[in-house]
Amino acid sequence: MLADSPSSAWSSELPPRVSRGMRGGVPRERRRRDRRKLRIAHFTTLTGSAGIWGPSSVNSAVLAASEINKRGGILGREIELVIHDAGDAPEDLARTAQDLVTGEDADVILGSHMSAVRVSLRQTFKGRLPYIYTPIYEGGECTPGVLAIGETPPRQARPAVRWLAEHRHACRWYLIGSDYVWPWLSHRAVKRYIADAGGQIVGEDFVRVGEHDHSRYLERIRTTRPDVVFISLIGLDGIVFNRSFGEHGLGSRILRLANCVDETVLLGIGADNTTNLFAASGYFASVATAHGEAFRAAYHDAFGAFAPLPGSTAQSNYEGLYFLEAIARRAGTLDLRSLCAAAEGAVYRGGRGALGMHRQCVEMPIYFAEADGFDFRLRERF
The missing domain is CATH 3.40.50.2300 (Response regulator)
Known part of the structure; x- marks a missing residue:
């Protein structure tokens, strides 16, 4: 071991x-x-x-x-x-x-x-x-x-955006990601996919890696009332954000599509804070x-x-x-x-x-x- x-x-x-x-x-x-x-x-x-x-x-x-x-x-x-x-x-x-x-x-x-x-x-x-x-x-x-x-976004994010638009009638989107190249370029592509699905962007923020105070972003989400929050926060930052999202009572009202969430991240978020959280990936440990x-x-x-x-x-x-x-x-x-x-x-x-x-x-x-x-x-x- x-x-x-x-x-x-x-x-x-x-x-x-x-x-x-x-x-x-x-x-x-x-x-x-x-x-x-x-x-x-x-x-x-x-x-x-x-x-x-x-x-x-x-x-x-x-x-x-x-x-x-x-x-x-x-x-x-x-x-x-x-x-x-x-x-x-x-x-x-x-x-x-x-x-x-x-x-x-x-x-x-x-x-x-x-x-x-x-x-x-x-x-x-x-x-x-x-x-x-x-x-x-x-x-x-x-x-x-x-x-x-x-x-990559075309294979992973595009069909996920389309699925939420078709099955959950998602139209209004807010994007939040860590402030570096992967979220920057991923968001650029995701915005095109949202537009293709007939949706609109109501807000976008990039957060410094390691920043765990998300109160102002959660308030923007509460104010703009998106149907979906698209999340590309890395690792522990995503855990802290999603915990706060659930603890602020937003999980029951707003969908989340996470760009990089697996079972390790779920354990950190906690079972009480994962309501309406979706993810797309080439591998899940729970998929048989x-x-x-x-x-x-x-x-x-x-x-x-x-x-x-x-x-x-x-x-x-x-x-x-x-x-x-x-x-x-x-x-x-x-x-x-x-x-x-x-x-x-x-x-x-x-x-x-x-x-x-x-x-x-x-x-x-x-x-x-x-x-x-x-x-x-x-x-x-x-």
Whole structure:
């Protein structure tokens, strides 16, 4: 089982070697690198607002590495994971990224963190290292070497907006998101989808990451009386907002469509505050599929019944390594250009089942669900 604090190394009895990363550009421990192994620098957020997904994200990556290593690794090389906290200060992350490149201390980058971090890191890794970015994001990533496999607004948000317009007669929308690139660009797209569905925007706000006083935004919502509040607040910020939303008595009167809510976030919100809360995602732990159930069973076998539940964000880390395995097998090499060429049309399997990449986007089913206490009840599949 994994048992350590978020800022320290994860060690496990599972087969893959998991090492400490770096903080502030200074190695926590120096290890002679074994070039026969495939070193994957895993940038995942362990601190800050998005840190709530950190433990289960690391667990999910460790599980995938373990399974792949048992089959001989990737192109015969055992995976070695090195964890880096993507919640570190931007200047520290930039220094760490540059050290990895100049020191040739990583073969592949696996990223599960905020888009603002990706926008910063991709400048360093561009054209040098394969960079697999796994969670939901705003779409449009075309930086050479960056392969994004998460949900994007056209596939995820557009049908959800249409469903609420058709089935709940939603017309008036208020948008609130964290103040960085993912919500900015996602909202731009969502506004088009709302207009296409015959709706109108009655308000929009962007909130500083880490800001937990939402009283003025809740008052605006109360005043403008929207039918739906579209929420793209990240991690803990979304938990605090949705708690306050429910505690202010707004949940019974106003629908919510959350852009990045999974079972981990629901636990934080609390069952009493999830009334009329909807979410769309390529993966829910509560949606029964053969691949999803197999992933959850393997996860709990490895880490125990009380390990943090892997929702969509965490599962994407598992899927990211299987995506890497698939394109490496297809390319027959870990050469950057060959891997990127092999990604187009590649099919791989993870907790969401068999998925394929087309035109730099992964094609996947999207599940539309309504919160039911600490769980989700499936409403539609898009």
